[in-house]
Structure formats: C-alpha cells, structure tokens
Amino acid sequence: MRLRLPPSLRALKHPNYRLWAAADLVSSTGSWMQVLGMSWLVLTSTGSATSVGLTILFSAVPMLTLGSWAGALADRLPTRPLALVTQSLHLLLAVALALIAIHGSSVEMIYVIAALGGAVSVFDSPAMGKLSAQVVPREDLGNALALGSVLNSTGRVLGMSLGGVLAGLVGNAALFAVNAASFLAVVVAVLAMRTGALFPLPRSSPERVGVRAGLRYLLGDHRLLVLFALGFVLSSVGRNYQVSMAAMSSGPLAAGSEGFGFLSTVFAVGTVLGGLFAAHRRELTLTLLLGTAAVTSVLQLLSGFSPGLLTFAASMLPIAVGAVLIDTVMGTRVQLDTAEDMRGRVIAAQGMVSAGAGALGGPLVGWLAETLGPGRALNVAGLVTVVATAVATVALLRLRRRRRQEAESVSARDTLELTA
Structure with a gap:
C-alpha cells in the first residue's frame, strides 16, 4: 500500500x-553533539581557543588533499559496502573519543582523531551522496535533498541543545557515545534497505575511470565550474555567519553572549524554514539559485547597517532561509546535471570547494571584522557576493546561449543531411 503524501513530502513514499x-536525523543529531563535545574537550584540556581552531583545521585538511581520489574510488566501488565501511570507522573513532573523555589523553591524540575523522569523511561524503541519489527516483531527488536540509537543521538544533544538557549532567563522554550509537543506526538503516527498491547509478567505463578522467570532465563542464566558483565565494565571505553574528553581538549591537545565543536561535529557525520552502518547490532551478543568491547578498550588505539586535535578527532570518535554499539547489543541480558515472568525483569536488571556502572564509571574515569593524565587514562581504552573483549570472546566460546555438547548428546540419 503506497502512502498518500503531499507534494512537499513525496520522497517519503519510498x-x-x-x-x-x-x-x-539521528546521525545529524549525534554529529552535532560530537562537534560540541570535541570543542569543549579541547578547550577544557588546553584553555586555548586556538587549539579548538586547530582541531577544525586538522579535520578539514584531508578533504583538500584526498578529495579527488576519494571521489574516483566512490565511482569505482559498490556504494552500499563503501558506506558501511566509512560509517563503521566513524563509529570506532567516536568510541575512541569517548574513552579519551573518560580516561584522559594528550591534545595531540585528539588532533590525530580529528584528522582521521576528516580522512574518513573524505571517502564517506561521496559514498553517502551517491547512496542518497539511489533511494529515490530522479524526479524526487530534489525533494529528498530539500527534506535532508530540514533534517540536518533539526539535527543541529537537537544536537547542540541536547548536547549541552547531557554534557552538564553526565559529561562529555556521553556525547561521543551517543554519536557512536547514531552511526550504528545508519549502519542498520543501510543494511535494512531493500536492494530491489534502489535506483542504481551506472559504473564508469574503463576510459572514464580515475582522477584524471574526473578532472577532464570537470574542466569540460563550464557551467559546473561557474557554479563551484560562485559557491566558493558565497560560502567563504558570504556564509560565515557564526563569525559575523558573534562580532556584531560583542561589537556595535552590544548584545553580549545572550544576543549571540538569540541570533543563533533565529538563524537555526531560518535554516529549517529554508528546507521546508525548498521541499515545497516542484523544481529547484538555476534561476531560483541565482535569485536567492542576489537577495541574500543584498541583505548581507544591508545587515551591516543594522542599528539594533532585532533589526539585525530580522535580516538574519531570511539570510538563513536563503543559505539553505542555495545549498539545496546547488546540491540538486550537481546531482541532476552531471553524468551519473561521474557523480562521486563531482560530489567530492564540491566537498573540496566547500572545505576550502570554510578554511579561508572564517579567518578572512574575522580579519575584516577586526580591521574594518563588524558592520563594515558585512557591507564589504555583501558587496563581493553581489558582484560574484552578477558575474555568475552573465556567465551562465552566455553558456546557455552558446549551447542553444550549438544545438541549432546540429539540428540544421541533420536537416541538410536528411534532405540531401
């Protein structure tokens, strides 16, 4: 018996x-608990915020160095077994962190586990990305990704809020133990999937296997390069809101930690609304992506002029909606508009772009806030993303015009051959 669901939930019929x-949802909640627990564990062990930043850096470096090979491997190996291996390794690393939290260890060991976790994530991301495209048919993939944004946002709220309570009651080790259990839940879910109800993706032919073939494919798809470039700018100077919200709260808004907490809550609500809005859309198009990027960029520029906390929060809510909508549309277009046998390498490349943007953007936005002031930094960052969106729009329009002309040329040539 098939479930009757509204269009916004159509992916759930599978x-x-x-x-x-x-x-x-379970995994996202556990992962955010671990983020909270690891940051607090390092901070209490060293008393240094720089050490917390190094933990994030060590976890991001593997994506920048191994992403291409991980994507090629994901396109070569069966998806479900690879996903089971990576999720099991994440489980073991979470258990190791729980033992460290109980028995104690050097901060260097935490760095090692962070780096190992990042290395596992490099291979996990394209494998899980490909698997997510196999649990629904092509026409429902956009809806599935939009619902995934809602689940991830909900998991973030649950993980951070429940994690804080749980850490206070029983300590950090419980956060890592819950995360380990969440990976076990994913393993059970993957094993329970019906093989006959999956929508498998084709494997690469011998001449399209490997890193070089993936790189040639990426360099040949100019539209994809434009999207990645736009995504890099939006994610680096236009996405590090935790930095800018903290700087505005402690600076011109004079709202302190309570104001920062309030803004974080508003932003979290916006991410959930953004996911719900994306789920209601029948199609997630490039026009929607570019329009949302333009609106959020202008709002970011204007938010730097906010005279008070409520005004700034009023701008953060639609910006959060737009951020999730941009990510969802970008992820959908990357999945749907690329060759299926290249999917793992394209997802890995997108992950590398995101990791590079995060590694550059956080320090850059922080430096701008310290040098120009938080408000002026938002003005400058917003202006940069406005320009980037305009340039990307022009480039994509030219590419579309060129494709149309090439298609018309091919059609005319075929017509001449038929009449000859």
Missing part, C-alpha cells in the same frame, strides 16, 4: 528513503 531520513 521505503528506502524513509529509512534514510530517520538515520539522517
């Missing part, structure tokens, strides 16, 4: 996606 969605 039994494998229901397993995936439940596991995604």
